[in-house]
Amino acid sequence: DIQMTQSPSSLSASVGDRVTITCRASQSISSYLNWYQQKPGKAPKLLIYAASSLQSGVPSRFSGSGSGTDFTLTISSLQPEDFATYYCQQSYSTITFGQGTRLEIK
Amino acid sequence: EVQLVESGGGLVQPGGSLRLSCAASGFTFSSYWMHWVRQAPGKGLVWVSRINSDGSSTSYADSVKGRFTISRDNAKNTLYLQMNSLRAEDTAVYYCARGLCDIWGQGTMVTVSS
Numbered sequence: 530d531i532q533m534t535q536s537p538s539s540l541s542a543s544v545g546d547r548v549t550i551t552c553r554a555s556q557s558i559s560s561y562l563n564w565y566q567q568k569p570g571k572a573p574k575l576l577i578y579a580a581s582s583l584q585s586g587v588p589s590r591f592s593g594s595g596s597g598t599d600f601t602l603t604i605s606s607l608q609p610e611d612f613a614t615y616y617c618q619q620s621y622s623t624i625t626f627g628q629g630t631r632l633e634i635k
Numbered sequence: 636e637v638q639l640v641e642s643g644g645g646l647v648q649p650g651g652s653l654r655l656s657c658a659a660s661g662f663t664f665s666s667y668w669m670h671w672v673r674q675a676p677g678k679g680l681v682w683v684s685r686i687n688s689d690g691s692s693t694s695y696a697d698s699v700k701g702r703f704t705i706s707r708d709n710a711k712n713t714l715y716l717q718m719n720s721l722r723a724e725d726t727a728v729y730y731c732a733r734g735l736c737d738i739w740g741q742g743t744m745v746t747v748s749s
Contacts (some may be wrong), residue, residue: 548739557729563735564735565736567680572730572739572740572741573730573739575735575737577734578737591720616679616680618680618736620735623685623694624672624685626680626681627679628679629679
């Protein structure tokens, strides 16, 4: 199975900050990488698919980049509603998720 | 509105069985692969199983292989997960998700405990 490793596991930031979360795959997954946001008690929400494509309805402050094994999710200017847990997911082979990055208010 | 609604969760004793359902609406269900993903309390997301669009091909996580069975009824726009020989470690919220995992249900809680 392909292992996905996110860093950091948790992150404290302030409204207006620029934030980057990293995801590394244990082998090349081309661009088969998605990013999700999950808030407590809610289902995950797709933000970015195919590494860099913004899902419809998702604010443009979210962006994704990378290919092969290294990927990043960037939030250009944090808003109060962005404090949540973020997961990467590979769909190159049997789906696996990263362990999650909890984004907290500083 | 595109929607997935899970049902069938609950409290079950170790070794017991449960069948989860996921009712789809607002899209052509028969055109999409479907997945089950679970999340233990306070933990991350774990993929459980997937089924192709016509139900002819399935895949499972090693942790549930031989105990869980995924199926679908395209005439009823419904996805299923039959869970047998349940263990405490199967306790989780179970989500169904469409295709690319772009649409998720609200989840149904399964608790395995005596």
